[in-house]
Amino acid sequence: MSEQKLAAEVRTEFGKGFARRARMAGQIPAVIYGHGAEPIHITLPAKSTTLAVRVANALLSLDINGEDHLALVKDIQREPIKQIIEHIDLQTVRKGEKVTVDIFVHVVGELAPGNVFNQELTVISLEAEATHLPTSIEVDIEGRSAGEHIHASDLVLPQGSVLLTDADALIVNISEATEVTDEEASETAAGASAEAAAE
Known part of the structure; x- marks a missing residue:
């Protein structure tokens, strides 16, 4: 599976208020962790990111301030009703690394x-x-x-x-395969009709 290239921006704001503003601006909050490094908090372009993560275990090639970061999608939080992506957890990986x-x-x-x-x-x-x-x-x-x-x-x-x-x-x-005979099907239907009538 080839990696999807995305431009990311480092973020310094957090919380539900910021997340809501980011989504309104067409951005998805995300965090990159792994290899013992400090987590990197970023935002990703909503449209292209949503397309990129449609496959399981999507691999993303991120451009963060001119530096390339290879990251594997580990978890996606979605809004329960509209299924809009609210946040993504990413795991930093290296070429050749086993995961x-x-x-x-x-x-x-x-x-x-x-x-x-x-x-x-x-x-x-x-x-x-x-x-x-x-x-x-x-x-x-x-x-x-x-x-x-x-x-x-x-x-x-x-x-x-x-x-x-x-x-x-x-x-x-x-x-x-278990076959249901016409006679059994008729008996089942008759029983259901009798129950419905009794109710």
């Missing part, structure tokens, strides 16, 4: 007919190079049938990545 991240697992492919799958785990933890973080991991269920299980150890990870989630953790469980 721990949570990655979404996406199921792809079609099962053998008459089967269904249940995804038991949607996120796994990996250690990967900060500048080569995967946006997601795919698990292929093409042609699989009932009784098969896919564990974390079965996932195909990007080169250089190390699985931190328990290797025996169940990712996908495949079973036979």
Whole structure:
């Protein structure tokens, strides 16, 4: 995943009042921490930042007073109703550095007919190079049938990545589809109608 370049400004004001004014001016308050250094409080351009952080574990290349800073998005606070970004926590990283991240697992492919799958785990933890973080991991269920299980150890990870989630953790469980007969469906519907009438 390539880094997104953004221009940042150092800020010296804090608190809800400043945050509100910053957002009205099209800026998002943020803080960069890590490597034992003092946190750097900044503001980021709202529009381009919102686009840049749409992917999980976004990597940002920040220009702060002419200095380049590489940072990984660790946490985003959003306004609960409108989902507007209110604040971003960033972790400073270096090229070649390994970091721990949570990655979404996406199921792809079609099962053998008459089967269904249940995804038991949607996120796994990996250690990967900060500048080569995967946006997601795919698990292929093409042609699989009932009784098969896919564990974390079965996932195909990007080169250089190390699985931190328990290797025996169940990712996908495949079973036979349970068919509902017309008679059972009619009985269920009749029962629901009787309950509704009684109420």
